[in-house]
Amino acid sequence: MLTTRILDGICHLTLTSAKSRNALSLELIRGLTKTLNEIHDDQSIRVVVLGAEGPAFCSGHNLKEMNAAREACEVNGHASKEAQELKQTFEECSKMMEKIINLNQPVIAKVNGVATAAGCQLVATCDLAYASPKSLFCTPGVNIGLFCTTPGVALGRAVGRKNAMHMLLTGDMVHAPEAADMGLINEVVEEDELDAHVNDAASLIASKSPTAIRIGKQAFYRQMDHNVHDAYNYGSTVMWQNIMAEDARHGIQAFLSKQPPKWQS
Amino acid sequence: MLTTRILDGICHLTLTSAKSRNALSLELIRGLTKTLNEIHDDQSIRVVVLGAEGPAFCSGHNLKEMNAAREACEVNGHASKEAQELKQTFEECSKMMEKIINLNQPVIAKVNGVATAAGCQLVATCDLAYASPKSLFCTPGVNIGLFCTTPGVALGRAVGRKNAMHMLLTGDMVHAPEAADMGLINEVVEEDELDAHVNDAASLIASKSPTAIRIGKQAFYRQMDHNVHDAYNYGSTVMWQNIMAEDARHGIQAFLSKQPPKWQS
Amino acid sequence: MLTTRILDGICHLTLTSAKSRNALSLELIRGLTKTLNEIHDDQSIRVVVLGAEGPAFCSGHNLKEMNAAREACEVNGHASKEAQELKQTFEECSKMMEKIINLNQPVIAKVNGVATAAGCQLVATCDLAYASPKSLFCTPGVNIGLFCTTPGVALGRAVGRKNAMHMLLTGDMVHAPEAADMGLINEVVEEDELDAHVNDAASLIASKSPTAIRIGKQAFYRQMDHNVHDAYNYGSTVMWQNIMAEDARHGIQAFLSKQPPKWQS
Structure with a gap:
């Protein structure tokens, strides 16, 4: 079901x-949530x-599974x-998506196939996403009478409103190049x-200060939910806390002395 | 003035x-509002x-009309x-734009000409928009001393901030391909x-579950106004309500038995 | 340090x-803030x-400067x-960025070189931005253990989330054409x-009604921080105030009589 x-x-x-x-x-959602919680720490x-x-x-x-549960209902x-x-x-699916957003570590989606409905939401939710040319993306809930409302939370924030509405209202398949154009994948x-x-992308990120990444990823999504003024008030405080951390002390000194940094965190 | x-x-x-x-x-705004209210139901x-x-x-x-009213003022x-x-x-113009957003049915703009100021706002407000190559878009209020502030509400959410500011500050005409690139049209x-x-696009959408479309369109714009956490709380509740509706029951069963759905709603 | x-x-x-x-x-931030305040009036x-x-x-x-201050701390x-x-x-850097947003006059960034961290934020914050092909943009805080959180406030609102996260998590240099594609520059x-x-762009904007530009620029960024309904309520009031101003009276009459406008403001 899931390997790490x-x-x-x-x-x-x-x-x-x-x-x-x-x-x-539900089993996979719970398995993913559990694994993400372990990774977080x-x-x-x-x-x-x-x-x-x-x-x-x-x-x-x-x-x-859903059909059986609904019939039992x-x-x-x-x-x-x-x-x-x-x-x-x-x-729990929504909470799992929020867990990806709030995870200490960046999450990169590596897509080589079809990502549908909550699967497409998963791609939209990850911090970064790369996909092969054959990959396809869609939110086809309208075909089964169940609009992809929660996928739309992630999709609407990743791509423009017109693109999101096209996918959500028609259920059309979007090819990888179009997905890149609209900002669904990088x-x-x-x-x-x-x-x-x-x-390579993962190794590059892994070489950066983990403290900075942890502080910064969390702050990015949080400030995006504020108005600009509150975002700056919050962001300025985060910058101050970040610069007082050991990695910033070392990183700035390494930069000034033209040495590669060696992160403690 | 207006036909249906x-x-x-x-x-x-x-x-x-x-x-x-x-x-x-004002007459056309009221005519459109009245017609949209009738369509809604x-x-x-x-x-x-x-x-x-x-x-x-x-x-x-x-x-x-505005000049005459202003002079009378x-x-x-x-x-x-x-x-x-x-x-x-x-x-009332703003309320009419909000009515399009809140309408039970998706609205597709079919543009074959110039869309200016609140006309450009109309295109930005519709759920989907298609335009011929000769179509042009602009928000030229700065040319008459009346900034396109309310058009900017729709424009700013459809295209990027830099694109919106370019159109709003200069009044420049934007050609259809550029409008597509920036997300103003599909x-x-x-x-x-x-x-x-x-x-074809309208027929495709008309073939989907009306219940899902109604629930989903409303929920999409509503959740876009929330922060991510509130959007997911709201969205999860909507999904639950949607799946308990008749169309979802039928739609999921039709899908599992590989039959085309026949919507009741 | 700074000329006008x-x-x-x-x-x-x-x-x-x-x-x-x-x-x-800190000296340049204060110098820029002082100059912006003077320009504002x-x-x-x-x-x-x-x-x-x-x-x-x-x-x-x-x-x-930061390293010295931190050591003294x-x-x-x-x-x-x-x-x-x-x-x-x-x-004060955040307040300076907010001052650009709230400035009575539009600000155009003319970029012919590298814009890094808060320098990239400056470009993202300006109302419009044009850049030469050799220009480069990056937010490389992760390289020194200090995540570009405040630059992310402007960047996240100018480009898509996936693009912003790519720049913020990797520190990668973005070339001018890519910056234009993602909406960082015009x-x-x-x-x-x-x-x-x-x-030419500046002269074009300078030829428009200063009153409309002042009212409209302020209103644009303010309404973008509201939900759609509040944005329209606020925007409708602004339109009413704008049309009662002298420039709108003159501008509309000039337009109707096919004369070029001569702004009083």
């Missing part, structure tokens, strides 16, 4: 349920690469265990170069 | 005052196509009937293919 | 510390062009004069045409 492999400060987190197209069952991990096995990066929610009522689980699936990379390209 | 033609669930709403370049007189309408006759899609406010004072009407023109379509292209 | 030259309503504000790569020392100035001498447009904070404590000054550097202009191009 840590190498040189990079945690390769891979979805391995190729047969179910890496659908976000692991200071040896500098950056996370989220990849997937099989032709689909992630196909979104598990519709079979109808029999047993909205207060039933099944109803609670169905509700929790949406809530770059299209040839399939046989994708692993190396993502590794 | 309903065909296969698509409401073709057309501005017909070619001579006045479809200027948004008409469940047979799945999607709206907003088009226009003549060389101008819409030239914004009616300056002759100077004679009769700020508490006069004319002053109230002038104030109401801005307020796509440039050859003039002789524009009707068919927009009809 | 006023010609035909255009204030050419030039950073002249080529040797220090126009680093934003000078009705003869219609637009500001912010340029720079030397190979760097602006290299961000002065790291030597460690000796003398967080309540010491040096600690206060270090804190103030961040706060246009790439050949180096030998840059002065003329920026002058």
Whole structure:
């Protein structure tokens, strides 16, 4: 369902349920959340690469599971265990996306296939995303009567409103180059170069000050939710706290003496 | 001034005052608002196509009307009937734009000409927009001493800040391809293919679950006004309500049994 | 450190510390703030062009100064004069950026070189920006353990989140064409045409109603911090105030009688 492999400060987190197209069952959502919580507190991990096995990066929610839960709801009522689980699936999926945003480490999506619905949301949520030319992106909830509302939270903030509405209202497939144009992914990379390209990006980030990355990633998303004035008040305080940390002391001195930095954190 | 033609669930709403370049007189604003309110409650309408006759899609406010009202204000004072009407023109125009955002049905702008000031705002406000290569877009209020502040509300959220400021500060005309690049429109379509292209997009959306579209369109714009955490809390609740609706039940089952859905709503 | 030259309503504000790569020392931040305050109240100035001498447009904070202040902090404590000054550097730099946003006149960045960290923030903050092909942009705080959090306030609002995160997490240099694609600058202009191009843009803006520009620039950034409904309520009120001003009266009448406007303000 999910594997992690840590190498040189990079945690390769891979979805391995190729047969179910890496659908976000409640079990997988919980597994991902648990793994992300462990990564969050692991200071040896500098950056996370989220990849997937099989032709689909992630196909979104598990519709079979949802259908069964919904049918049980109808029999047993909205207060039933099944109803609670169905509700929790949406809530826990949203919390998992928020966990990626709030994670101490940057998360890079490595996409080599189809990313659908909550799978497309996953790509939009990651800090960075690279995809092979054959990768496709869509939010097809309108086809099954279930609008991709929560995917729209991430999508609407990653791409323009007109692009988001096109994807959400039509369910159309978007090809990788168009996804790059609209800001859903950072770059299209040839399939046989994708692993190396993502590794290079991850290694580059892993070589930077972990303290600065941790402080800065958290502050970036937080200030984006403020108005500009509050964002600057908050940001100025963060800068002051950041410069008083050991990594900034060392980093600035290394820079001034033209030495490569060696981070303590 | 305004015609509506309903065909296969698509409401073709057309501005017909070619001579006045479809200027948004108070009468037209009220006519559009009334028509949009009627469409909102008409469940047979799945999607709206907003088009226009003549060389101008819409030239914004009616300056002759505004000038007359302003002169009357100077004679009769700020508490006069004319002053109230002038104030109401801005307020009702803004409410009409908000009505498009909150409309149950998606609105597609079909642009084949010049869209100026509040006319450009109209394009920016629609959920989707397609334009012919000869179409032009501008917010030229600075040329008459009346900055396009309310058009800037829609423009600033559709295109980047630098693009918006370029248009607002200079009044420069933007050509259709540039408008597509900056996210003001979805796509440039050859003039002789524009009707068919927009009809195809409208028909595609009309084939989706109306319940999902109604719930999802409203939720999209609402969550975009929240911070990410509140957006997800709200979005998760909407997903739960959406999946308990009949269309989702049917849609998911149709998908799992590989049948085309037949929406009840 | 800083020169101003006023010609035909255009204030050419030039950073002249080529040797220090126009680093934003506390002295320069204060000098810029003072000059901006003076420009703000000078009705003869219609637009500001912010340029720079030397190979760097602006290299961000002065790291030597910061390092010295930080070392003094460690000796003398967080309540010491040096600690206060270090804190103030961040706060006053943010206030200077906010002053550009709130300035009565539009500010155009003319970039012909490297814009780094708070220097890149300066470009992102200006209302418009034009750059020569050799210009480079980056936010390399992660290289010295000090994440570019405050630059991220401006960057995150000018470019997409994925683009901002790429720059902030990697410190990578972005070339001018890519900066234009992502919305950090308006246009790439050949180096030998840059002065003329920026002058043309500045002259165009200087020819517009100063009252409309002042009202409209302020209103634009303010409404962008509101939700859509509040933005429209606020914007409608601004439109009403704007149309009752002398420039709008004259401008609309000039337009209707096909005469070029002559602004009183």
